[in-house]
Amino acid sequence: MLTEAQYVEQQRALGRRLHEHDGVWWDEVYPRYCKPAFIYKVVPRGSARPARWRSWLGYGHLVARPEEANRTLPMMALDRARLEGFGLPKLPSKKRNNVRRALEKCAVAPLTELEPHLERLRQINVSQALRHEEGGGAQVPASRYVAEADSWRAQTRALFALAGREWWGAFVDGQLAAYLRTYQVDDVRVIEQAKVDADYYKFYPMDALYFTVLAAAAADPGCRLILNGRPMHPSLNHFKEQFLFAAVAFPYYSTHAGLMELGKRLKFRWADRRRRREAPPAPEPAPGESP
Secondary structure, three states: OEOHHHHHHHHHHOOOOEEEEOOEEEEEEEOOEEEEOOOOOEOOOOOOOOOHHHOOOEEEEEOOOHHHOOEEEEEEEEEHHHHOOOOHHHOOHHHHHHHHHHHHHOEEEEOOOOHHHHHHHHHHHHHHHHHHHHOOOOOOOHHHHHHOHHHHHHHHHHHHOOOOEEEEEEEEOOEEEEEEEEEEEOOEEEEEEEEEOHHHHHHOHHHHHHHHHHHHHHOOOOOOEEEOOOOOOHHHHHHHHHOOOEEEEEEEEEOOHHHHHHHHHHHHHHHHHHHHHHOOOOOOOOOOOOO
16 A cells, blocks of 8 residues: 555655645646645545646646536546455445456456566457458557557556555466556555456456455455546446446546636647657668569
8 A cells, every 4th residue: 555645655756746835746647737645545625736837728636525526537436435354245246256267367466576477468468459341440459559669668667666656467377368557645546547458358367466465455444435547438348347436526626627627639640740740760662672
């Protein structure tokens, strides 16, 4: 588990644009638009804001009460009440059967070393991205894990080196089939990433990972809430719901939301230009070959 102060130090080490103002650490997530460094931190409306020169496009944060909010942040969430006593009997019957089969075929264990698994992690990312591209829903194209492999390796090594971050793997016959990244700040656990090799779907490795990680969280009385991304594709939402997650609209306060969207578009445009500049040049065509 991480304290908020430890999480902030990690984010600073990763190069995030952080500053402290009104007793809260803020992250300039888009040009001149800020959110709390730990984005799930609840800040009473009007009690704190980022520095004005860092947030002239606005800022946003979770609030405690709906009457403080002017919008909501939808998340797939699992609270302590539903997590209490987590085990097979709490799951739907079909999901129980899948988990039993998964635990028979898959060995789930924390990944305590990165280098023996680094290339396999990248292969899993490529496999899942290709699968999502077929359905038109890939957030990161598979080609990026190939064209920018060195950059991905460096980023992954930096993330793995952070204290308090948990990496779990599901192995089938000794081969890493799926992995899950999670961390906890104070009493809020975040499932940060979960990916599976499409060739291993039939062994249900993600079911084995979810069941193991959630059982461990249930055994920790310090875990009050688990957050698992925004509601997205219906099939993904359904998978999470079978593990007791529910779509929850958390009260949220945001200033200048329209300008924030402008900042978001500018950030993505600049990032795309930077990737193009840093991409290796295309190889010269062989003699007699069309470019």
